[in-house]
Amino acid sequence: MQTIIHKSLKKYPAIKQADEILRSCVHCGFCNATCPTYQLLGDELDGPRGRIYLIKQLVETGICTEQTRNHLxxxxxxxxxxxxxxxxxxxxxxxxxxRELAEKNSPRKIFDTVLRRLLRLVIPYRQRIGVIVKIALKLKPLLPAATQRQLPEEPRVELDLPKHQRLVIIPKGCAQDAFAADINTDCRVILDKLGISSVEIDADTCCGAMSEHMSQTSEAEMFMKKNIDAWWQSIESGAEAIVSTASACGVMIKDYGRLLENDSAYAEKASRVSKLCIDISEFLAKEDLSLFENSQSKKISFHAPCTLQHGQKVTGKVEPLLEKIGYELIDYNDAHLCCGSAGTYSILQKDISAKLLSNKLGNLLESQPDIIATANIGCILHMRSGTETPIKHWLQLINPSKD
Ligand code: SF4
Ligand code: SF4
Structure with a gap:
């Protein structure tokens, strides 16, 4: 694809990169076939090829209309x-x-601006979401059933585990810590049984993905640097991996090296952090899990989050692990499609998100699984809003103290 970058934008390194990416697209349209928004809305401009054209126009003219921004x-x-x-x-x-260019060139309406600002002020801060979750728990009987299902099921458990020679870091993150701290607790118990110590570090924070998705680059960098600083002592002490239990955080942390490559103070550390980051399914695939074999024979539908299967390109790891320890995994249609959670998408694009959720749950539930398993807190909460079938992080099916 030929591009003629607008003269006012030529000086920016990111625009040079956009130019290279635009030139690599051959306009074949294969991507439209698997794009959830194109499938739902049937508009070329709501598919990847159309959006690529819109971004081409944007870098060629420097002008962004409201319509373009909406499609993005x-x-x-x-x-x-x-x-x-x-x-x-x-x-x-x-x-x-x-999106960054669109954000600068097409001001949003006041409601949209305020809502986005509020989300950025709350979601990445686990203490702030924690306060909201505590209030919601007090009001639980008054809340709609869908919201009740999203609230934490169990109180936080403080662990006192023995020290082992091997050590990993488990990021606490933001929303997961407030809504489902038991996921990391279960992870730590499983690792302990495998003879591996783990640390959760209070000083770490949101991975920065939400800020990055909302075109708030410097805010995302601030979160990334806080995390690198928080984890660094354990890395220097010999932690062998940063084990992510939330695939949306994992995909972001694996990208720290690229995102901070031009930061003289953090580039090297960020690259090391990214190399150390591994999804828990990749990590456990290398361990002997025979200790966790059980005879429950429960039927499981596993939804691989987009951040796991498309972002991290980690596929086919979870299912064999669950099968090996005794679960029956069910195949279902359109396993490659998004559930509609997508970070803040379920709040900012309610209608499309609800339709995607309904399609996803329809497919997942068709064979009547006992449990739907997934690998990211956003998907867990979003899917819980739409069904009474238990939705769990797949890790929680391994921990023998559960189920
Ligand atoms: S991005 Fe889409 S249109 Fe472009 S080359 Fe890839 S599949 Fe083809
Ligand atoms: S990222 Fe997903 S929704 Fe966006 S264009 Fe690609 S397939 Fe479509």
């Missing part, structure tokens, strides 16, 4: 199109650059 906003950032693209187009990187 409607993208889930699910990266399904990247998995499908035969030319290796780095769509998500291009979208980030396009």
């Amino acid at each position: 906003d409607r993208c889930l950032t699910c990266r399904n199109c990247e998995t499908t693209c035969p030319s290796g187009v780095q769509y998500s990187r291009l979208l980030t650059i396009g």
